Amino acid sequence: MQLNTIKPAAGAKHAKRRVGRGIGSGLGKTAGRGHKGQKSRAGGYHKVGFEGGQMPLQRRLPKRGFKSLARPFNAEITLSDLQGLAGDEIDVLTLKAVGLVPELAKNVKVILSGAISRKVALKGVAATAGAKAAIEAAGGSVA
Template sequence: MKLHTLKPAEGSTKTNKRLGRGQGSGGSTAGRGHKGAQSRSGNAKKSGFEGGQMPLQRRVPKFGFKNNNKEYFKAVNLDALEGLAEKVKSTTLSLAVLIENGVVGKNDKVKVLGRGELKAKVSVEAHAFSASATQAIEKVGGTATTVK
């Protein structure tokens, strides 16, 4: 066997139909059928067009509202801070520490909430604190610092 003798297996290939080359090769319509938009040159239907049926993007309703003036906070509870304090073994839980450990994203505004119990004496930095969280942090001797 040599490279110049290689051929595909018998019956595995077909010759393409040469359309639009006269009567002997698919007839006058060249495989496009009779009349209609798809039979004409220059036809390109819009993306999302479903043949006149109400398209998906118009059938599915729009919903929801995002207020551009509202501040959206990522909630972090005291029990999460307790677990982080044990893991990091640090007395300060700054925003950088929270971001490094995957508790919050780098663009999130953080609000500390009062669920759970805090045993470690830590100073916490966040954008906002609930009253119960501040009380719980100061009760164990820590500080709650608000960051802009």
Template structure:
């Protein structure tokens, strides 16, 4: 067996359809394109989504974007910002608004672990990062999730 003598198995390959080569071929005259019309013409392809000049569906519908409708936006507070409060004080949304740390509560407050806390504080918030929990409790403070 030589490489130049290898052929595909019988029935494994087909001859290509030679269209427009006379009526005797079975694919002559209209060359398998039917009769007239845009699709029968040279270069006659219709773009995907084209609706014959009517305003297409993708332009009729409103834009929604990628923002999920159920997304919650939290006001972020770092631990270094909590140094303003005295030891033993309760830090909640009202206290943060009065201190000017947060301008708007949004859907809640999330405490992040940037910086250190040196005082024992009772922090009330919607969410805490794992490292923030550890730092607050290590300083002798307590956490309350609202």
């Protein structure tokens, strides 16, 4: 193969449709726009979702839901996750290093899911009431 013999794949290139160039082209006179109406006029079109003046669907339906901007900065871990970690002192940097929480996380909270049977000391990591009780029952502490 040489650079001067390269061709596009068969059917990849096709001539642009030329409208309004006479009756023989098949797209003369109205140029494929049909007869009359807003869409047949020059510059005549409407915005996305426009329903001819009827209240558009996106305005008829109720607004619902909310996305918190703080979401990427908050993370949760379970008691089972803590059980599998090496080391007794656990802080946010430790959790980021092992990949349990994303790098963006600023606030981490332990939730009561699973069980913990070893002693861990949490530093700068929050815990729910149930999780705190479970950690303290295993001989650990939450600071």
